[in-house]
Each structure stands twice: as C-alpha cells, then as structure tokens.
Amino acid sequence: NAGVTQTPKFQVLKTGQSMTLQCAQDMNHEYMSWYRQDPGMGLRLIHYSVGAGITDQGEVPNGYNVSRSTTEDFPLRLLSAAPSQTSVYFCASTSDGSSYEQYFGPGTRLTVT
Amino acid sequence: EDQVTQSPEALRLQEGESSSLNCSYTVSGLRGLFWYRQDPGKGPEFLFTLYSAGEEKEKERLKATLTKKESFLHITAPKPEDSATYLCAVQAVGGGRRDDKIIFGKGTRLHILP
Numbered sequence: 001n002a003g004v005t006q007t008p009k010f011q012v013l014k015t016g017q018s019m020t021l022q023c024a025q026d027m028n029h030e031y032m033s034w035y036r037q038d039p040g041m042g043l044r045l046i047h048y049s050v051g052a053g054i055t056d057q058g059e060v061p062n063g064y065n066v067s068r069s070t071t072e073d074f075p076l077r078l079l080s081a082a083p084s085q086t087s088v089y090f091c092a093s094t095s096d097g098s099s100y101e102q103y104f105g106p107g108t109r110l111t112v113t
Numbered sequence: 114e115d116q117v118t119q120s121p122e123a124l125r126l127q128e129g130e131s132s133s134l135n136c137s138y139t140v141s142g143l144r145g146l147f148w149y150r151q152d153p154g155k156g157p158e159f160l161f162t163l164y165s166a167g168e169e170k171e172k173e174r175l176k177a178t179l180t181k182k183e184s185f186l187h188i189t190a191p192k193p194e195d196s197a198t199y200l201c202a203v204q205a206v207g208g209g210r211r212d213d214k215i216i217f218g219k220g221t222r223l224h225i226l227p
Contacts, residue, residue, distance in 0.1 A: 040219065041219060042202075042216065042219050043157070043217040045215055059214070090156050090157070092156075098144075099145060100145065100147050100202060100204050100215050101147065101159050102157075102159060104149075104156030104157045106154075106156050107154075107156050
C-alpha cells in the first residue's frame with residue numbers, strides 16, 4: 001500500500017499559469033480532501049469529495065477546481081495562479097465519512113512568482 | 114465564531130521531562146477533536162480522536178484528554194524522536210458531515226533535547 005501519493009513534490013509557477021496537482025490513494029477510500037498550509041495558519045480545507053462524481057467546496061475554494069472521476073484520483077487544478085496561492089498543498093483521504101481521521105499525502109510545495 | 118487555539122506555539126524540553134500541550138476550542142457543537150503529528154516536510158499523521166468530555170486515549174508516551182472547552186496532549190518522559198509539530202483539529206457540527214466544518218489549530222512545535 002502506497003497510501004496517499006501526491007505529485008509533484010515541488011513546483012514553481014508564474015502568475016497566470018495554470019497547473020494540476022495530482023493526488024491518488026490506493027486504500028479504496030470514498031472521502032478525499034485538499035488542504036493548504038500557510039505559515040502561521042492552520043490547515044484550511046479547499047475542496048472535498050464524498051465519492052466519485054461528487055465534489056463540494058471547503059473554506060477557501062476560490063481559484064481552484066476539482067473533479068473526481070475515479071475513487072482513486074482527486075486532482076486539484078489552479079486555473080490562473082496568483083502569488084496568494086503560494087503554499088504547501090496536502091491531499092487527504094478517509095474511509096469514514098463521519099470523521100476526520102485522515103491519511104495525508106506528503107504534500108506539494110507551490111511557489112507562484 | 115468557531116476557533117481553535119493551541120498553546121504554547123513552541124516548547125523545548127529535555128529528554129525525560131514530561132509536559133502537556135493545550136488545544137482550546139470554541140465551536141457551536143463538537144462532533145470530534147483530532148490530534149495529528151507533523152514532521153518537517155511531511156504530511157500530518159493521525160494520532161487520536163476524542164468525542165466527548167472525559168474521554169482519554171493513549172499511545173506509547175502520548176495521552177490525549179478532552180473537556181468541554183479544551184484538550185490536552187500529555188507527553189510522558191519524551192524522547193528526541195517525539196520532536197515534531199502537533200496539530201489539533203475540531204470537527205464542528207453542521208447539518209450533516211457535508212455541512213460540518215473542520216478547523217485546525219496552528220500547532221505546537223515540540224523539540225526534545227537529548
């Protein structure tokens with residue numbers, strides 16, 4: 001079991017560029033989430049999914065899109081990168097829809113210049 | 114407003130020196146409180162879930178407790194490998210899981226000196 005994997009590990013973008021952060025899990029978990037972690041702040045929920053074909057917005061969804069075509073994959077798209085999106089992004093999954101006992105991926109460190 | 118506050122921000126202890134980390138919360142309704150450990154450059158690792166006041170959970174040198182206003186993570190006789198950032202998160206009740214909010218604290222950076 002690889003658990004939750006994320007690619008790339010590091011990325012530098014210019015303002016206005018778009019990109020997709022990849023997330024995959026091999027635990028057959030229905031529930032997946034994307035968070036961002038900024039210095040001096042707690043993790044903040046961007047988007048989440050309760051199963052294939054179903055996504056919903058979290059606390060800070062603006063500037064990001066998600067889709068969930070399979071149980072395994074949950075990519076996060078930045079439509080037009082802005083310096084305010086410089087952050088570390090974590091993907092997480094859980095089998096328990098009523099709880100936040102989550103498995104986190106290793107993160108993607110994104111810098112937007 | 115729902116919020117989670119962790120204290121102290123940072124803590125340095127000698128190996129074997131026991132202490133406690135605090136997580137205080139203000140939410141309209143608590144569905145669960147979670148503790149995570151995060152090592153530098155890695156994702157958080159789940160430690161404990163607490164659901165109701167008076168509940169306690171233990172794992173090796175760590176014990177988590179919960180009251181109606183706060184949770185403590187007690188570290189007994191810590192070792193250098195316990196050095197990490199410890200995160201507290203609260204699941205605040207909404208209309209259902211899809212309406213619940215998850216609020217993370219900023220974390221406590223713990224450094225255990227050999």
